[in-house]
Amino acid sequence: MSIATVTQRIGVITSGGDAPGMNAALRAVVLAAEHYGMEVVAFRHGYKGLLNNEHISLNAPDVLHILQYSGTIIKSARCPRFKEEESAKLAAKNLDALNIQGLVVIGGDGSFRGAHHLGKHWNGKIIGVPGTIDNDLYGTDATIGYSTAVAIAMDALDKIRDTADAMDRVFIVEVMGRHAGFIGLKSAMAAGAERMILPELQKDKPLTIAAIVKHIKRVEAVRGAGSYVMVLSEHQWPGGAVALSEQLEAEYSMPCRPCLLGHIQRGGPPTATDRVLASELGVHAVELIRDGVTGVMAGLRAGELVEVPLEETWTKKSPLDVNLLRIQHEIFNPVKKPARDEQE
């Protein structure tokens, strides 16, 4: 093996929406690279920085104590123009000019499309690390950031329950996940929410406001007066939680308050789950590059490290957990008739 084939320098970016645990992944990449005698060059602001050649060198001391923080010390950005062929070529040129032999892309499906696109124009090794709160990448049991987002949504739901119980009121909490209901389902289950409005369920048979009201009344009838908490995934109701709660008040005289969590789901200390997952996948990514692998996402499935072709991560879909849906809709739902069949 000639010395030239040994990977000596890898690049890394965090791209797209930031996710809690990205820093932990970055730390793992740098520490693993150091272990294998590689240098690490980070590009700030994701693909944008790759195009603008905004690069910095990262060493162990730079990353040792960043794993407890959300965000990303090398910043992230969205970069629509990276879809163009010229962009991929420019990125390849920049990478080659720096003598970089492998690139770790920490991000979600958009970032992986970018990685795949780049792979057509660059012959270095490219490995994706799944970093997105939405958990909507196929091939890994969880993405980095998902656990933290669920924890924050659950914490908000817990707080809402305190006041909902004190006032016997209806509340709607809008969570992230416009294309995937993972955050909505798991946080609703964890917090004992009475109702979920998720993209996967809305697609088949969208809820009407009348159905929601009917369900609220049934729950009230079965349990006696009490609190009723709904989890609404973003973009699943025109105008979101604010509009839905106004409709409930205006049309049904049902006092209701909205809460829009937004980006607080992306901050604060990442959960242990996210930090450990990020650590494992960051190391795995570096080891895959060292082994000459390219074009895959480093994932974890059923406790085993796996590699998933980048394209599969967005062309295939992970379904919501059927058992959780069943439990939430048929067992924990206190009304007599199973609400799931009719989505009401």
Next chain:
Amino acid sequence: MSIATVTQRIGVITSGGDAPGMNAALRAVVLAAEHYGMEVVAFRHGYKGLLNNEHISLNAPDVLHILQYSGTIIKSARCPRFKEEESAKLAAKNLDALNIQGLVVIGGDGSFRGAHHLGKHWNGKIIGVPGTIDNDLYGTDATIGYSTAVAIAMDALDKIRDTADAMDRVFIVEVMGRHAGFIGLKSAMAAGAERMILPELQKDKPLTIAAIVKHIKRVEAVRGAGSYVMVLSEHQWPGGAVALSEQLEAEYSMPCRPCLLGHIQRGGPPTATDRVLASELGVHAVELIRDGVTGVMAGLRAGELVEVPLEETWTKKSPLDVNLLRIQHEIFNPVKKPARDEQE
């Protein structure tokens, strides 16, 4: 002193919007009453329960370990019809029928108006305990619940900062306090927010969207690109944080994300400050009744227990802390020209 004048039974309600620490106040009332040989009768659902005679007996074991929870175990409610004379008379009749000699009302200004109204028709002793997250009662340095609401808003702002810094973006966080900017000012200061839109400031000279944009750009110019976080009190912008962020995007191509905390500001474990304040004021309220005092709010000012005539608590106004405003607007605000003068 005849035996008949000794207070033997007191009533207690939690009324209006619930506030973290109401349970701690309730616990203090019950434990203090037990200490002085009084019985405690609680009415559920505030004044509504007082009218409906929805009463329960409370003893030490019922309340020993409730101080770590928000909400109120005896529930709260709003009761607009309590303003009527008939209501006060009915309440007085119910209290007398139960041989109750004093009533502790834990709540905000609406609840204190109710207490004052009741006092015209009942000759028992009435003491208010300030329980509202808004901190908008005159005569006490802080109301029960305010500290916790600030803590939750600050925590949300901290989380937002993580993602705002990662993406160099503008965020708007809408907090409670439609009539008073206490939560907005303190949480903004604690979290290092770049901008506050508070009722007290809006009243004099409402901000225009152009002024906001100008300020964002000035901050960006002085600091270089970076995150910019705004704290918006509810009802201070038509359509709230959602509308304002849409306007910034639509009119100024400024990517901006909203967050509407809503009632999560009323849940979770109360802060130590709220629990200790609630404990002190709950005990003080019982001791005032024992001492024959009536028609006042039990408060804490400059470390001293005080009594404030109920009417003063809503007719007089506590101003925002002038020094905090000055620091936030003139010192911490990184732009050269003081933004305060022009509210821009």
Next chain:
Amino acid sequence: MSIATVTQRIGVITSGGDAPGMNAALRAVVLAAEHYGMEVVAFRHGYKGLLNNEHISLNAPDVLHILQYSGTIIKSARCPRFKEEESAKLAAKNLDALNIQGLVVIGGDGSFRGAHHLGKHWNGKIIGVPGTIDNDLYGTDATIGYSTAVAIAMDALDKIRDTADAMDRVFIVEVMGRHAGFIGLKSAMAAGAERMILPELQKDKPLTIAAIVKHIKRVEAVRGAGSYVMVLSEHQWPGGAVALSEQLEAEYSMPCRPCLLGHIQRGGPPTATDRVLASELGVHAVELIRDGVTGVMAGLRAGELVEVPLEETWTKKSPLDVNLLRIQHEIFNPVKKPARDEQE
């Protein structure tokens, strides 16, 4: 199928050391039982209450909003005398007298031994639900409570890092897990601790204080001065973290501070992971009883619900995750020579 064979009433206990999520499991048992038309009888204080016939009826309203709290509303206890044959017979008699056809035992290995013992003398269906923070039960990827204990230990380690970094100091944090290093390993990894002293590692080759000092100095030499945080599983050093830190100061003039987390690892709001796991396993336990299964633990392995013979849960051992150990010892450990081989 004759009506007599249909399970109509099940019992439930929480036993041994309490674990965060036990309430969520209890809630799931009650809601699932209600769904299948069964009644639930809970015995307070674990096996002790089963012997003393300390039973209460549990219905949906009793458990609807308990999943956000640690502890167990039906209390737990240790009961050494349950090992005796007479105890099992008495328990069987009490269960039969109440016409109970199935029993759900939520607890750890001691509780499962009790369940197995009971099974020899009672012909109702017995299902175990793994509730212990130690994660030391074979057959399930995680036990209920483990995730929360890790989260709390990690949070403590994060806080320690703040002050350790400010003072460039050595700290030792003692965590639970005298027989199993799961909490120690995962929290150390999540918090970026420099060193772990775990039962599984100590068994082979116990660390000497000289080896610890050598490692601290090597880390300091490689990194420059800085903080050094050790995670110590309980019972792995004579006198624990307090003694070890005193030794480091006395024998090596190395300023060092201990921290003994103890039972705070069992409190606070359970993580989403624990709540959802508890919900799934609680439902699964009831469905297993309904299906006539007995003598197994309801578990979750690689995302699938499984049933594990009770005896296997304590006779077989789950090893620590080899990849995590490797990463922590060989990759993240910043000293040149792999510290793992020599455990130094």
Next chain:
Amino acid sequence: MSIATVTQRIGVITSGGDAPGMNAALRAVVLAAEHYGMEVVAFRHGYKGLLNNEHISLNAPDVLHILQYSGTIIKSARCPRFKEEESAKLAAKNLDALNIQGLVVIGGDGSFRGAHHLGKHWNGKIIGVPGTIDNDLYGTDATIGYSTAVAIAMDALDKIRDTADAMDRVFIVEVMGRHAGFIGLKSAMAAGAERMILPELQKDKPLTIAAIVKHIKRVEAVRGAGSYVMVLSEHQWPGGAVALSEQLEAEYSMPCRPCLLGHIQRGGPPTATDRVLASELGVHAVELIRDGVTGVMAGLRAGELVEVPLEETWTKKSPLDVNLLRIQHEIFNPVKKPARDEQE
């Protein structure tokens, strides 16, 4: 006024044990200095760095987003040799060489003694900012860090209560404050602890183990079996919480578990109270220097900014809040005979 008398450059150190909020104070110092056209030179590692001339320049961008973190970005240290005259002279020389006209010392009583000592040998302006979790400085209602330490101790006590209630057990939580019971008293009160062992109480009449046992039994008798949680200030029992719990088990067969919080009380996000206090006092310190004041601590008393001669801060003593002691001992303590008189 000649231009030479205008303060143009100030120094700042964080000294002694770090306290949550020190970063917020540092930020305020830098932002206020910038506002008034001054430069800021920070010395790392407290007085040690002042002697070693370990200085760095601090500007607004360095400190903008540090207020949400505990610790201190300029590090702290203890420096016993600063008591010597030679040290003060060397420090004065170093300060003069850098043309520094004022020094802000953020720390506790030891740090203020150092400041006072320095003042005898240097004619620049010296202002102390009270940064210590112990709250043991006279002249300010609270020190920076105290609120956060109480919050963390309370959170630990809340968690302990969960498990204590589940098992009906006795727990001892050891908190910081060897010379002052502020943390112990406030956290005990906030968490509803049954017992406090504080320096101020121990000094008069130290508790015996027999008295503790008697009290535990009385509480149990009055309430029925239940949990019992003790807060123990460090250094108030030989061997601390570990030894006391062993004694209770060994001598009285009373199952008891210890918990030693240690330095976790100094980490995590500072409370809003600490951040706002630190912000106010940091600004005040700079403005005092600008106004030519020296030799005082910037404090906050009854909502007003104050200046306290440095010597007074350690020669005078702030007593524990008498009303809180009374409530905790006479009102909330559920046993009939007041436990306070006999400290039992």
